[in-house]
Amino acid sequence: MYEDLGFEKLLNADGFFARLLGRSPSGADCKPLYGPDLPVVLLTGGPGMGKGRLLRAVHDRFARQVPVIRLDCASLVYADRARPEPGARSAVTEALVEAALLLHTWRGTGGAFTFPRFFAGLAVIATGVADDTGQAIRTEVERYEELIQQPRLRGLGARDFWRGVLLGAVRKMLEVLAGQTLGPYGAAALTALLDALFERVTPRAEAELTRIYGEYPGAAGQPKHGLRKLATDFQTGGERRKDAERFLFRALREDLEAAYGGLGGWLGRVGRPGLLLDHAEQPLGERLLRAVLTDRRDGQRDRVVIVGTARRADGGDFLHGGLPPREVAAFRPADGVPATWSRRRDPEGDRGPLSAGVLMLRMPFLTGDQLRKATERIQLGAEREDGAHRRRITAAVAQLSGGRPHTVIRLATAAADHRMETDANDRAILDAKLHHPDGAPERPVTDVLLQELILDQLPVRLPDEHHDQWLDLLTHLSVAHDPECADVLLRHHQAGHTLRLTADEVARYLNDTGWPSCERHFIGDFGLRQLLVHRLYGLSRDGAAWYADHHLLRDHYAVSGRRGGAFHSVTTHRMNHHLVSGGVDDVVRHLAATLPGRSRQWCEELLEIAQAPYPGGADERRKRAQGLVRDDGPPLRRTVDQLLHAVWLCEERTRPTGSEMARTLEQLLRQLSTMYFDGAGELGPTATEWSHLAANEQPLLRCDCTDELGRRR
Amino acid sequence: MPSWIPRWNRLPRWGKILYALAGVAVLVAAGVYGVPALQKPDTCHDGIEKIGGECIGVDGAGYDFGTPEISAVAKAISEENERIANQPHVTVAMMLPLQSDTAGLRRQMRSDLQGAYLGQRRANSGEGQVPRIRLVLANPGLNYGHQDNVVSTLLDMAESDKDKLRAVTGFNLTLDATEEAVERLTENGVPVLASRISGDGIANVDGEKQRFPGLARIIPTNGNAAEALANFNGERGRENARTVLVYDTRPDAYAESLANAFRGIKETGPAGPADMPFESPGIDEAGSTGNQFEQVANNICGSAADTVYFAGRTLHLRIFALTLAKQTCANRHFTLVSGSDAASLRQATSEKDWAQLRGEDGGAKVTVQYAAPAHPAAWDTELAAWAKQWKETHHREPTANELPQYLTEPKAALDALSDLIKSTSKAGTDLGSAPNLEDSRTMLVYDGLVTIGTALHEVQGNDAEQAPSLADVRQEWSKLQSVHRVKGTSGLICLTSGGNPYDKPVAVVELNPGQGVRGTLKFVGLGWPTGKEQPKNCVIPSGTS
Secondary structure (H helix, E strand, O other): OOOOOOOHHHHOOOOHHHHHHOEOOOOOEOOOOOOOOOOEEEEEOOOOOOHHHHHHHHHHHHOOOOOEEEEEOOOOHHHHHHOOOOOOOOHHHHHHHHHHHHHHOOOOOOOOOOOHHHHHHHHHHHHHOOOOOHHHHHHHHHHHHHHHOOOOOOOOOOOOOOOOHHHHHHHHHHHHHHHOOOOOOOHHHHHHHHHHHHHHOOHHHHHHHHHHHOOOOOOOOOHHHHHHHHHHHHHHOHHHHHHHHHHHHHHHHHHHHHHHOHHHHHHHOOOOOEEEEEOOOOHHHHHHHHHHHHHHHOOOOOOOEEEEEEOOOOOOHHHOOOOOOOOOEEEOHHHOOOOOOOOOOOOOHHHOOHHHHEEEEEOOOOOHHHHHHHHHHHHHOOOOOOHHHHHHHHHHHHHHHOOOHHHHHHHHHHHOOOOOOOOOOHHHHHHOEEOOOOOOOOEEHHHHHHHHHOHHHOOOOOOHHHOOOHHHHHHHHOOOOOHHHHHHHHHHHOOOOOOOOOHHHHHHHHHHHOOOOOOOOOOOOHHHHHHHHHHHHHHOHHHHHHHHHHHHHHHHOOOOOOOOOOOOOHHHHHHHHHHOOOOHHHHHHHHHHHOOOOHHHHHHHHHHHHOOOOOOOOOOHHHHHOOOOOOOOOHHHHHHHHHHHHHHHHHHOOOOOHHHHHHHHHHHHHHHHOOOOOOHHHHHHHHHHHHHHHHOOOOOOOOHHHOOOOOOO | OOOOOOOHHHOOHHHHHHHHHHHHHHHHHHHHHHHHHHHOOOEEEOOEEEEOOEEEEEEOOOOOOOOHHHHHHHHHHHHHHHHOOOOOEEEEEEEOOOOOOOHHHHHHHHHHHHHHHHHHHHHOOOOOOOOEEEEEEEEOOHHHOOHHHHHHHHHHHHHOOOOOEEEEEEOOOOOHHHHHHHHHHHHOOOOEEEOOOOOOOOOOOOOOOOOOOOEEEOOOOHHHHHHHHHHHHOOHHHEHHHEEEEEEOOOOHHHHHHHHHHHOOOOEOOOOOOOEEEOOOEOOEOOOHHHHHHHHHHHHHHOOOOEEEEEOOHHHHHHHHHHHHHOHHHHOOEEEEEOHHHHHHHHHOOHHHHHHHEOOOOOEOEEEEEEEOOOOOHHHHHHHHHHHHHHHHHOOOOOOOOOOHHHHHHHHHHHHHHHHHHHHHHOOOOOOOOOOOOOOHHHHHHHHHHHHHHHHHHHOOOOOOOOOOHHHHHHHHHHOOHHHOEEEOOEEEOEOOOOOEOOOOEEEEEEEOOOOOOOEEEEEEEEOOOOOOOOHHHOOOOOOO
């Protein structure tokens, strides 16, 4: 239902994918984009940005017109298949075989593909089977035989010089293998197999094998040597196995390239073949991407469109070769597709980082318009509510999702029949229950989202022993501002664990998963932070866990001599945690005492202290800001109290403020500026500035994570 | 577009190439077959264009132009053409409209073609006389409407060494289009022999510059015929008080020339009724002529006139005669005098019409008298009368030599034609019907072909393979006189320098309702345009040409 939400432009007849694949979804010709040196396209974006959804949509739309296949690199099936024969298979080879089989069954324009080159490589690594009898090798080779069988209705692209010959050679080879009864095999079987193969192939086929396997490192132009070395490298494992796998992938692409080349291919094939690698940040995906990027960096050219996914904005460490990330070609759909792409020229030449061959497509956040339409469309299905309520829900969804498509869909669906007060905190919709369409019991939308965004997408490198506590740790870390805060919390919550995660590790894992920190928050994403804060408050009764964490940090920063971290001073940092954990009056007192004589600095401190979420429970901030709660203190203290609550409310950004609060802010600051203390007059300009920001729903204290917000209107 | 036809931009290259090749093939096929088919005119038959439902063109291979009446005779002509195909021959075209919705007209066409066929046979019958005549039929359409096309074809044929067209004959109607056709043919040097044109407009005036160089005619002009009629009727026909002229004001060369001829008769005595005009819509369209004639007839009743000169076409003559017969003064007997077109009157008049023309006592109310260009009974009747008179003065039978040549020679020619008809019939040649000589068409067309044959044989040089030129034939017309006179079935044909027949007699015939079912056509005598018979050997006196 929401498969193409936000991707309409990318998927339409003149969109990026139609031009990349050279065919529109309706099958019409498109002038192909880029080439002959094609970039590997990486869809970058954190969890819930729709990378997998986009790949599914591309597959659904284009697979009937061009040979596009999709592999899920997170799937365990490849590793499972490889497990019985670790010497003859790997997850990579199994994934490649799967890809080849899918292309072998392609029935669109141009017909099926055959993979004689790829098969030759597979046949030699088959000699690495654990039970190295002739029969076992024969059985292993037979697994791949289908790849070279001509489809019943041969397309125009079928190459005659392979036809029958290779199959004959294979049969011969299998006979030879079956005839040998003495072990051990290994090299002997390999030799017999290669002899049988090269005895029967035509000169043209041999030339093809020479072109590919003759280039294998150490082959010295001899295809037999190349294949033999491929087999031994594969069995050796480690880096050498990676080389072998890279060559197998290359052979597969060469087979595709050959199918498109020649007269038959020129006449019969359309567009470009495509390989969509979902969850390419997984090791399998990374190995495939690395293989193709290395080949293309080394000058190998093919027309296979490779599209992968990456959670990190820089695409992942493997692209940068250990160097600081360099500028990578990238675009956002809203800015339009770059008309040209050329490989980045690195000073290292063909030893440069792999990122030179990449084009990044930044997954788009939903625009305010898309978001509102999607939310309203989802809500239309629910009970009819009045317009004001719907707008409130839409605003809350916008604020909490930050335009992250998956979050939008989930929140809007859950909130569709959730009652929400006009003045409620946006986080109130996180209590909504989500009816699962396939009949599973309803669950709070927070749980569903955290499951999908965090638990289902654990950091790839996160050690297994931390899997269980990962969400809980993140939940506690939601109140952390900087690594120091985080470390304090981590130490506390991992007490008793032998293996502990440090803040730095957690930050790295988060970054790898697409949840980078921002300058003032350890959990940088506003929406995720709200989810975690919400979870934290509900973790134990009356928000005990929440208070405990804040008290822990307050106490940590009470010790003199520490640095403020993300804050100007340690006191400010402490006051921030104190404010949200029941120390409002202390904070007011502190503020009232420190104001005279340092107005400008005081204002900055006020903003830092008040940039905090409000704990659950009754929210009196609005009343207190407007002076509706009786307070008998001196005027300065009273005014500071009101101002603190007004600023807190405005800075939290999960509650409607608008012009009313802007007026209050201005009034209070003007009131202060007329009081008799040093520097009071300096508050006048601040009054104007803050009220303008508040009136326009702008953050009073800007932070990276607030940039995605401001979509309430 | 149906979904099973893949769109162009969805096709792989081989599909596009296939489509493109198919497209090119379609274009080429369209170019090769379609364009000529589009450019090719609609045809009725090989070489015969279909224009506005009419089949226009020239054919000598037996095509009947869609007129079943002439199928047999067209076939006979093509057979004769085939017979002489391997002998030295030239082509003669027979040009006249060959299609009509009127059965009567179609029968007339058959009579014309029968004459043409018989004339061709006669011209081709001389042992060793070359060139032979290959006869082709040229249909210029209704009222010669498409003569332009046909004339162009004929001009091409005249230039062609294969066809060697040397003369065009036919021409049965005096119309502006006929005049144009004759003018264009003669201007381009093609000899024309008009066998049945009587209009004064399509004739050269002797002694003046020839308007139609190479035109020969074999019947008197309307003027001459009118003179002959007046001469024949003697005093009665010249008495002004007893004559009245009724004429058609529609532009029609025949009617105009006839009216002029009648006006030219020198009349005597007190003035009679003024000329009475009427206007008809067309040659064979009645229109409102019935009403117009009602008044004309009334006026005539009121006058002392009993001889009406009628300058109009047959159809209108019939209507006028019927109208006149209905008048109260019809106890008087009227004589209607008209021109050669009246020859068709008998065929066009129904039994009911005849009954109307008869009085209650069975006597004729109206007698139509006209100058037929020929009549089969003329020679026998005249010879008998001549012999009777001779006997009265000489009291003995005249010897063969004493018989007048101007009667005996045409009689011999007519006898020969009758023999030819018999022999043709005996040989089993189907001409569609037995030729009926009475309406004179067959005789005149036959005479035309014989005249052309004579001219061709005269100009043929010693080399039989060398066909005479167009100029030879053109110049030969005026030499056909005196010794080289043509003995026609319609009278001796001796052509003046202008190609006109000198003192060609007209057969004055009277159409009487009589007692018979279809009336009787009675030959009453010969009229001579000059007032006297043709001279001995038909030597044209000096001063005539």
